Amino acid sequence: MSRDLGDFQTPPELAALLARRLGPIGDRWPRVLEPTCGRGNFLRAALDAPSPPREAIGVELQRAYCDEARAAVGDRATILNADVFAVDFAALPWRGGGPILAIGNPPWVTNAALGKLGSGNRPERRNVDGRAGLDAMTGASNFDLAEAVWLRLLDAHSGGPATIALLCKTSVALAVLDRLHRRGPSASSEWVEVDARRWFGATVAAGFLVVTLGEPSSRVSVYPHPEALASSRSMGWVGDRFAADFEAASSLTFAVGPSSLDWRQGIKHDAAAVMELTADGPLRNGLGEIVDVEPEYLYPLMKGADLAGGGSETSPLPPGEGTLGASSPSSDAGRNERIRRPRRFLIVPHKSLGEDTRGLESEAPRLWAYLNAHAGRLAARRSSIYRGRPPFSLFGVGPYAFATSKVAVAGIHRPTRFRAIGPVDGRPVVLDDTCYLLPCRSAEEAAVLAALGNDPAVLALLRALAPADSKRPVTKSLLRSIDLAAVLARADRPALIARAVVAMRDMGWAGDPTAAIGPEIERLARSLSVSPPEAP
Template identity: 40%
Template sequence: MIRVKSRQKTEYGDFQTPMVLAEAVCRRLRVDGIEPSCVLEPTCGQGTFLEAAANVFSDCKQLVGREWNRAYVADARRRLANTGCKVDLAQADFFQQDWPSLLSRQPGHLLILGNPPWVTNSALGTLGSANLPAKSNFQNERGISAKTGKANFDISHWMILHLLEAMPQQDCTLAMLCKTTVARKVLEQAWKVGLPIANCSIRKIDSREHFDASVDACLLVCHMQAAKPNTSCEVYDQLDADQAVTVLGVHSGNLVADQRALARQKHLLASQVTTRWRSGVKHDCRAVMQLERQGWGFVNGLGEAVELEPDYLYPLMPAGAVYRGDVKHTDKFLIVPQKRTGEDTAPIESTAPRTWAYLQKHAHRLADRKSSIYRGRPPFSIFGIGEYSFAKWKVAISALHKQLSFRVIRPQDGRPVMLDDTTYFLSFRTKKEAIAAAARLNSPEVQEFYRAWIFWDAKRPITSEILQRLKAAN
C-alpha cells in the first residue's frame, strides 16, 4: 500500500521549493533584468516562491497564487501577510483554472514563477489519479511510438505549455523549475507551433541538493516577445553562471543541442535519409530467450541447463560490451525464432524439435510479455529482425551509454552476431567496408557533428534519428 504522504508527493508532485533556492532563482532573474510588478505562481504550495519574490523584487506590488491544497493556501496566506504586496490567493485546480483570463488581468510586467509537479501521466494512471489534464495526444505520437510508451509525458510539460499558450504576448516572462528534458520538450513544441517567445535560457540546478532527487533539473526562462521571437536558447551549467556553455535551437524541425558545433559541421548533414540504422533484437523475455555458454552447454536466465539445435541460436553482443569495446568474443547467445518480423514460427517444430519443445515449455512466459506489439503475432515472436540482422559484419553503438564509440562487430564461429534492442548498427558485406565505416564514424569531425544533436542527460541519448542525419560517405 502506498503511504498517504508518499502518494501525495507522487500524485501532486508535492515537493516544496526551499527558500534558499527560491531566493537564488529570483536574484538570478533580477540580475538578468527582470523586475516584475506582479508575480503569479500557478501551483504555489505554501507560498515560498511568492515570499522570495516579495523579498527580492523591489517593484513587485502584487502576488497571485493558485493551489489545489486548501491547507497550503492557508499556510501561504499567513506567510505572505506582512510582505507589503497585494495578495490574491485561492484554492483552485490547475486543470480547471481559466488561465488566459487570469493572466490577462494582471497589471504591468507579469512574472509567472514556479515549480510544477515532477511526475508523469503514466505514474498518475498507475495510482488511478484524477489529477490529470483532459486526455489528448498533445504530442501527436502515433502507432508504435504510442504503444511503446513514447506518448507518455510529464505533467509539468503539459502545464508549462498551457501557460505559455495562455500568456499575454507582451510584458510577460515565465520562469519554471523543471526537469531539463521537460524544458527542452517545451521549447521544441513551443517553437514548432510558433509561440512568440525569445531570450530563452536553461540554467541547471542541483536537484540532489535542493530536492534529494536524482534527475537533471533546471530553471527554464522564456520571454513573450511578439515583435522579435527567436528559436534559440542559451544553456548555463549553473544557476549563477555568466557564460553559456552552449546554445540549443532547431534545424529543419529537429532540436539541436549545440548550434555552434552544427554550424562548423553542417556540410555533413544529409538532405535525406540514405543510411538506415537498425536497432537490435527486441524480445522482452531475457530469462528464456537469452542463454549463456557454460562449459560445453548452455544455461538460461532461470538457471536451467538447455540443449538446443544450432539452427535458431546465435551469438549475442550486449550493449554494455559494445560500449566497453569488448567485442571480440561473447559467451552469450540468443534464440532467434524468426528471420523477419511476423514470420510464421510453426516450422520450428519440424526443423528444430528440441528448440520447439523448449519454447513450448516456456510459452506462458512469452505469452505474458506486456507490450501490445506482440498481440496477434505468431507465438514466440520477436522484433527488430530482418535480413540486416544476419549480415556477418556490423558497426554498432550502444544507445544507452554517454559515449560516441562505434565498434566493428565480426562474425563468431562463422555465425552473424546479434545485438540487443538498446544498440544501433549498420550492416556490411565485408570486413573492409565495416572497418572503413567505423573509422569515419569515430573521426573528430563526425563526432562533433553527432555531439551537436545529442543531449547526454536523455534516457536514451543516441537515437536512430540522430545517427541517420549524417551524410553518407562519397
C-alpha cells in the same frame, strides 16, 4: 517525495534565488501563476520580493499542500485545489489584466514511470510530434509530466504576453525548446543550470528554463548557476537540429544534413529473464534455469555495454567457423583464430514483424514448450506494442536485424563508438534495443562505415548536438541527421583507412585488408551521395 506525483518540493532558498534572478517581478508581471504549486514556495518568493506582483494564483492537486500553501502566503494569493491538466487557465479568477509570469517546479516523472506505478496522475497522451508506427507507441514518444505541464502552459498563453519559468530536467527543457522551434520563432529563452544533487538530492541534470513568448530568438543563452551574470555557452539550431553546444556544432555544419542511410534500432523484447541466455557452461536464463531449445532460434547478442567495450570476451572459433560474409576470403588466410564473442544469446522466435509464432509448436517443440512455460511473464509485458500480436512477439526484427555484417552504436553509453560487427560461429550477431545499427552488404562496407562514424568530425558533432548529461546521447533521429557523404569528402583518407583496417581485424580478419578497403571507400563515396530514404 510522493513518487506517484513526481514530487520534488523546491527549497525556499532556491525559489527565492531564482525569483530574484528574474528581476523586479511586479514591474514586469502584475500577475504570477504557480502551477502545481505544492507548498507555494515560488509564490512566497515572488510575493516577498522587493517588487511583488499585484496578484498571484497557485494551482495544486493535493489538498494537504493547498493547506500549507495558504498558510504560507495568507490572503496575498489564491490557492486553487485543482488538476493542472483540467483547469481552465482562461477562467482563473484574476482581478485585473497584464502580462503573466508562470513560475514553478512541475513533477519530475515520466508518463511511462507513472504507468508502471499504476498512477492516475497522468495527462491525456497526445502524439504531438506526429510520430509514426512503433515510435508513436514506445520510448520515442514517452514524456515527462513536466513536459505536459509546459505544453499546457504554452497552449494557454500562446496569445501572450507571458513568461514561463519552470525548474525541470535538462531532457524536458530540450524537448520544450525543440517544440517551440517547430512551432515557429515566437519566443526567447534562457537556461540556468541548477545543481539537482545539492538542492534535491537527485542525480539528474536540471535547470531553470525561462521562455518569454512573443520575443523571437534562435539562440538560448546558458548560465552555469543561478547567480551567474555571464553565459557560459549557447544552445541553438544548426540546420534542423537543436545543438546543446551551438558554437561547437556551428563549426561542423558541413556534416549536418539528411543521411542516405537507414539506421535501425535493435530488437525489443522486454523479457530479459526469459529471452536472454548466458553461455557460461550450459545455457541459462536470467532465472537460473538451464535452457534447451532449438539452436536455430538462438543468436549471439550484443548490448550497449558490449559495444562500449566491456561486455564481450575473446574466445576461439570452432574449426571451420568464422566467415565474414560474401566478400570474405574463402581460404584460412582471411580468418582470424580469435574474435570477440558475445557472452549472451537471444531467443528470437520469428524473423519478421507480425509473423505467426504458433508454427513453433511443430517446427521447434522444445522452444514452444519453453516459451509456454514462461507465457505468464511474456504476457505481462506492459508496452502496448505487444497487444494484439502473436504470442511471444518481439520488435525490431526484419532482414536488417539478421544482416551478417553490420555497423552498431550504443544509444546510452559514452563515449560514443561505432563498431563493425561480423558473425560469430557463422551466426549473425543481433543487438538489443539500446543500440542502433546499419545492415551492410559486406565486411568491408561495415568497416568503412564504422571508420566514418568514428571520424573526429562525427564524434565532435554528436557531442555538440546531444547534451552531456543525456541518458540517451545517441538516437536514431540524430544518426539520420549526420551526412556521412560530406564527412567522407573531407575525411583524412589515411586515417580513415587505418580505422577501417582495425575494424576489419576486430571482426576477425587475419590478413591485411588494406587493398580491399580502398575500392570500398570509392564505392561508398558514390552510393552515399544518393537521396536519403524517407524516415518511417
